[in-house]
Amino acid sequence: MAEPCRLKPVAPRGRCAKRRRVCIGLTPPRGWLGVSWPKEQGGTGWTPQQRYIFDYELDQAGAATIIPMGVIYIGPILCAFGTPEQQREWLPAILESRSFWAQGYSEPGAGSDLAGLGLRAERDGDHYILNGTKIWTSGAHWADWIFCLARTSKEARKQDGISMICADLRSAGVTAYPIPRPCQSKCTA
Ligand SMILES: Cc1cc2nc3c(=O)[nH]c(=O)nc-3n(C[C@H](O)[C@H](O)[C@H](O)COP(=O)(O)OP(=O)(O)OC[C@H]3O[C@@H](n4cnc5c(N)ncnc54)[C@H](O)[C@@H]3O)c2cc1C
Known part of the structure; x- marks a missing residue:
């Protein structure tokens, strides 16, 4: 890796709350958050090997785990397949x-077997109306957006007719209920 690693753990290794650490260097000018993003989208443009080395160094430095939903999961998909409008609106904000x-x-009825999913997305002009329930949605109570799988065809066999839809979680009709964790009183990670 060309640049020196400037990550500094500010807390010792441990569980739950102790796992929260601050990283120095994961700032937009370096693109270190978008390690799997192309340079033109503000990422590093690194190869898988370079990303592996970076992840290894993060772990060695005791750095906080990066919340993956935006920068690791949906970000690279938007870089590759998003419209210019979606890229302009969502990528810099992530x-x-x-x-x-x-x-x-x-x-609730579709975990490992996603073909059983029942969230319906019905076209309504320029938008979709979503009807259904998701569960185990980490961070849903503070997230702004959700990328979700929804059924967009009634005719297709259950493994088909599924689309990924990005939805504003502040839309009317969206409600998030917390699922308490056993360590919730002590854990802030
Ligand atoms: C901490 C945590 C965070 C999560 N965050 C998210 C999130 O943000 N968004 C999200 O969408 N999901 C999330 N999940 C859900 C997770 O990724 C799985 O999809 C979900 O837990 C599996 O569904 P289920 O609990 O209904 O189990 P099931 O699918 O009912 O599986 C129960 C058991 O049966 C086994 N099993 C299932 N099918 C088969 C098979 N065909 N053959 C053999 N064994 C089988 C499974 O391995 C498992 O042991 C999270 C889960 C955890 C634990």
């Missing part, structure tokens, strides 16, 4: 941590 995303795949 890299600058101005907007947070959640992943909406699992449902």
Whole structure:
């Protein structure tokens, strides 16, 4: 890696709350948050090998785990397949941590077998109306956007007719309920 690593752990290794650490260097000018993003989208343009080395160094430095939903999951998909309008609106906000995303795949009746998912998306002019429930949606209570899998065809076999839809979690009709964790009283990670 050409540049020296300037990550400094500010807390010792440990569990739950102790795992929260501050990283120095994960700032937009370096593109270190968008390690799997192309340079023209504000990322590093690194190869998988370079990303592996970076992840290894982060771990060695005891750095905080990066919340993956925006920068690791949906970001690279938007870089590759998003429209210019979507890229302009969403990518800088993700890299600058101005907007947070959640992943909406699992449902009460569809976990490992996503073909069982029941969230319906019905076309309504320029938009879709979503009807259904997601579960285990990490960070849904503070996320701004969600990328979710929804059924867009009634005719297709259950493994087909599924689309990824990006939805504003502040839209009317969206409600997030917390699922308490056993360590919730002590854990802030
Ligand atoms: C901490 C945490 C955070 C999560 N965050 C998110 C999130 O942000 N967004 C999201 O969409 N999901 C999230 N999930 C959900 C997760 O990724 C899985 O999709 C979900 O937990 C699996 O569904 P389920 O609980 O209904 O289990 P099931 O799918 O019912 O599986 C139950 C058990 O059966 C086994 N099993 C299932 N199918 C088969 C098979 N065909 N053959 C053999 N064994 C099988 C499974 O391995 C498992 O042991 C999260 C889960 C955890 C634990």
